[in-house]
Amino acid sequence: MNFSSHLLENAVAEFAKLPGIGKKTALRLVLHLLKTEAAQVNHFADTIQKMRQEIRFCTRCHNVADGPLCNICATPARRHDLVCVVESIRDVMAIEGTQQYNGAYHVLGGVISPLDGIGPDQLQIESLLQRVQEQQVSEIIFALNPNIQGDTTIYFIQKKLAAYPVKVTAISRGIAFGGELEYADELTLARSLQNRQPVETLVRG
Amino acid sequence: MNFSSHLLENAVAEFAKLPGIGKKTALRLVLHLLKTEAAQVNHFADTIQKMRQEIRFCTRCHNVADGPLCNICATPARRHDLVCVVESIRDVMAIEGTQQYNGAYHVLGGVISPLDGIGPDQLQIESLLQRVQEQQVSEIIFALNPNIQGDTTIYFIQKKLAAYPVKVTAISRGIAFGGELEYADELTLARSLQNRQPVETLVRG
Numbered sequence: 001m002n003f004s005s006h007l008l009e010n011a012v013a014e015f016a017k018l019p020g021i022g023k024k025t026a027l028r029l030v031l032h033l034l035k036t037e038a039a040q041v042n043h044f045a046d047t048i049q050k051m052r053q054e055i056r057f058c059t060r061c062h063n064v065a066d067g068p069l070c071n072i073c074a075t076p077a078r079r080h081d082l083v084c085v086v087e088s089i090r091d092v093m094a095i096e097g098t099q100q101y102n103g104a105y106h107v108l109g110g111v112i113s114p115l116d117g118i119g120p121d122q123l124q125i126e127s128l129l130q131r132v133q134e135q136q137v138s139e140i141i142f143a144l145n146p147n148i149q150g151d152t153t154i155y156f157i158q159k160k161l162a163a164y165p166v167k168v169t170a171i172s173r174g175i176a177f178g179g180e181l182e183y184a185d186e187l188t189l190a191r192s193l194q195n196r197q198p199v200e201t202l203v204r205g
Numbered sequence: 206m207n208f209s210s211h212l213l214e215n216a217v218a219e220f221a222k223l224p225g226i227g228k229k230t231a232l233r234l235v236l237h238l239l240k241t242e243a244a245q246v247n248h249f250a251d252t253i254q255k256m257r258q259e260i261r262f263c264t265r266c267h268n269v270a271d272g273p274l275c276n277i278c279a280t281p282a283r284r285h286d287l288v289c290v291v292e293s294i295r296d297v298m299a300i301e302g303t304q305q306y307n308g309a310y311h312v313l314g315g316v317i318s319p320l321d322g323i324g325p326d327q328l329q330i331e332s333l334l335q336r337v338q339e340q341q342v343s344e345i346i347f348a349l350n351p352n353i354q355g356d357t358t359i360y361f362i363q364k365k366l367a368a369y370p371v372k373v374t375a376i377s378r379g380i381a382f383g384g385e386l387e388y389a390d391e392l393t394l395a396r397s398l399q400n401r402q403p404v405e406t407l408v409r410g
């Protein structure tokens with residue numbers, strides 16, 4: 001691309017560093033900001049800087065937080081004896097989006113993946129065991145992505161949890177609602193058959 | 206979306222104001238910045254603020270510029286007697302991208318569009334006529350998007366230019382290279398037939 005201004009070129013280059021934003025999209029965004037009022041552009045930049053500088057992570061569940069505890073851990077009305085173990089903040093938001101879960105979370109910050117050089121020590125596993133030990137946790141619910149890394153992580157943590165009197169569950173797997181059998185992969189379909197459920201549970205759900 | 210942090214929520218809301226960026230994409234970008242080093246995020250924000258505050262518009266052609274003249278107007282090696290009239294900065298970049306044009310530009314800042322409330326007075330038409338009057342301009346080349354608004358704008362300016370001894374041309378229209386006849390609209394195809402060219406021009410091109 002041929003820029004007639006270095007200021008423009010630099011701004012486009014910065015936007016193009018973001019994931020999924022190519023040069024053309026970056027240019028479109030920058031030209032939009034160029035037409036936006038300066039005060040609004042300053043607000044945009046300040047908000048992002050403030051977010052990066054001031055955001056904290058919940059000391060209990062490692063979710064993003066504005067203070068020492070996140071909004072979820074700080075809400076007394078939730079069931080703090082239920083702990084849903086997730087990979088990332090985004091998964092917390094996905095589950096919160098269902099409005100069907102009233103327990104607490106524990107954000108691992110990733111899953112065990114030797115190929116990517118991620119071992120158990122880089123994840124928030126120790127603090128999870130500590131929570132089980134020190135707080136009243138009645139159930140650990142694994143809600144990790146259904147793949148090899150997720151299953152390895154569940155297996156690893158579940159062995160460590162065997163020492164404590166806590167119920168350990170995982171979210172169910174099967175054919176997604178609205179999905180089509182003929183496009184489901186064989187593993188999912190096979191497991192879905194094995195884990196077949198009484199029809200009443202469907203009707204109730 | 207359920208955010209457990211207002212700082213995160215505000216940053217996502219700011220990104221989601223950008224054109225073509227929805228809430229989900231905004232969240233992905235913000236979570237990326239959250240993982241990026243603070244110094245880099247500051248650099249991102251500063252670059253955008255600086256661009257918005259310091260960027261100027263070329264006093265001659267109204268292209269973006271770092272100083273009083275844009276890089277193109279400030280280059281003596283270019284043919285400043287050729288003036289290519291375009292709608293926006295993006296069109297300058299598109300033509301520069303071809304590396305086939307060695308003249309100057311004039312950015313109108315839009316096209317005449319009564320439905321959008323844009324009349325000739327809101328565009329840089331007066332300054333174009335002034336350029337023709339005061340500087341040595343031998344040819345005006347219209348490179349506006351081929352639609353009603355573009356054609357109206359060409360017609361309006363062309364009438365004003367009739368008073369000056371300047372050649373007035375427009376970029377050619379027809380079937381795009383790599384395009385298929387059966388998918389071309391009727392108007393384009395009909396015009397393309399009317400404006401048929403000697404085969405030698407194709408061979409030379």
